[in-house]
Amino acid sequence: MAALETPQADSIAPAAVEPLLRGGFGRPYVYSERCDSTQTHLDPGLDEGAVAACDEQTEGRGRLGRRWIAPAGSAILLSVLLRPPAGRRVAELSLVGGIATALTVERALGLSSQIKWPNDVMVNRGKVAGVLAETREGVVILGVGLNVNQGREELPADAPVPPASLRTIDGVRRMRAPLLADLVLEVERAYKVWGAGEIAALFEELGPRDFLRNRRIWVDGEAGQAVAIDRSGRLEVNVGGEQRFVESGEVRYER
Numbered sequence: 058m059a060a061l062e063t064p065q066a067d068s069i070a071p072a073a074v075e076p077l078l079r080g081g082f083g084r085p086y087v088y089s090e091r092c093d094s095t096q097t098h099l100d101p102g103l104d105e106g107a108v109a110a111c112d113e114q115t116e117g118r119g120r121l122g123r124r125w126i127a128p129a130g131s132a133i134l135l136s137v138l139l140r141p142p143a144g145r146r147v148a149e150l151s152l153v154g155g156i157a158t159a160l161t162v163e164r165a166l167g168l169s170s171q172i173k174w175p176n177d178v179m180v181n182r183g184k185v186a187g188v189l190a191e192t193r194e195g196v197v198i199l200g201v202g203l204n205v206n207q208g209r210e211e212l213p214a215d216a217p218v219p220p221a222s223l224r225t226i227d228g229v230r231r232m233r234a235p236l237l238a239d240l241v242l243e244v245e246r247a248y249k250v251w252g253a254g255e256i257a258a259l260f261e262e263l264g265p266r267d268f269l270r271n272r273r274i275w276v277d278g279e280a281g282q283a284v285a286i287d288r289s290g291r292l293e294v295n296v297g298g299e300q301r302f303v304e305s306g307e308v309r310y311e312r
């Protein structure tokens with residue numbers, strides 16, 4: 058991955074990104090310098106694999122009405138339009154996005170990463186990325202926010218999961234365009250594996266990266282012990298000796 062000489066050279070405009078796209082996803086590549094949220098920038102009539110990206114979001118969102126915050130030009134903020142087959146669990150796409158992001162991050166850093174069920178990508182116990190799968194007008198919009206060049210002081214101070222960026226981890230400023238192109242290709246690959254099989258088809262990539270495995274956790278306020286992500290993408294939790302399978306939810310963990 059190329060290191061960055063000057064921040065000005067770090068463009069994710071179409072001229073920088075399109076020549077680097079290798080798969081079918083990212084066409085069209087819908088870019089604007091500033092937007093409210095990339096999640097609202099894809100017309101549901103576009104082809105599957107269409108990607109929206111912005112340098113800055115004024116209303117970047119997380120799950121459950123939360124905010125996603127990144128200074129202009131510092132991060133990868135993108136959304137991918139997907140048309141999964143009917144009857145599939147959309148919640149699994151968070152994990153599909155998480156796996157794609159984890160693999161991209163690992164290649165960039167040369168370090169291992171973990172997936173904190175259901176939607177965070179972690180390196181060295183810091184959250185480097187968050188994934189958001191939303192359904193709109195019959196399509197799924199899969200959003201990824203990946204912290205790339207933020208300094209420590211540019212990450213949210215009050216986040217319950219400690220945030221990190223690739224730069225806070227290894228001190229390197231990176232060009233975002235090649236990373237973005239890698240991420241789009243990984244999303245395409247992981248999504249196609251998922252589409253052809255089940256989330257179980259990605260289990261070899263998911264299982265070993267399970268951040269919550271064996272941790273003491275609280276799911277939607279209830280205390281328990283995370284067992285593991287199971288082959289259907291649910292979180293198995295032991296609550297007072299009783300086995301539960303959680304399909305989606307809010308997890309806090311003991312640090």
Ligand code: BT5
Nearest residue numbers: 094117118119120123125126135187188200201202216220
């Ligand atoms: C997520 O939500 O982690 C999903 C974030 C998805 C963001 C992408 S950016 C591109 C696309 N367009 C959008 O508008 N959204 C998607 P959640 O698990 O709810 O985490 C949100 C919480 O993470 C916030 O309440 C903060 O505490 C924290 N947070 C906010 N910005 C962060 C950042 N840059 N890095 C790490 N943590 C952050």
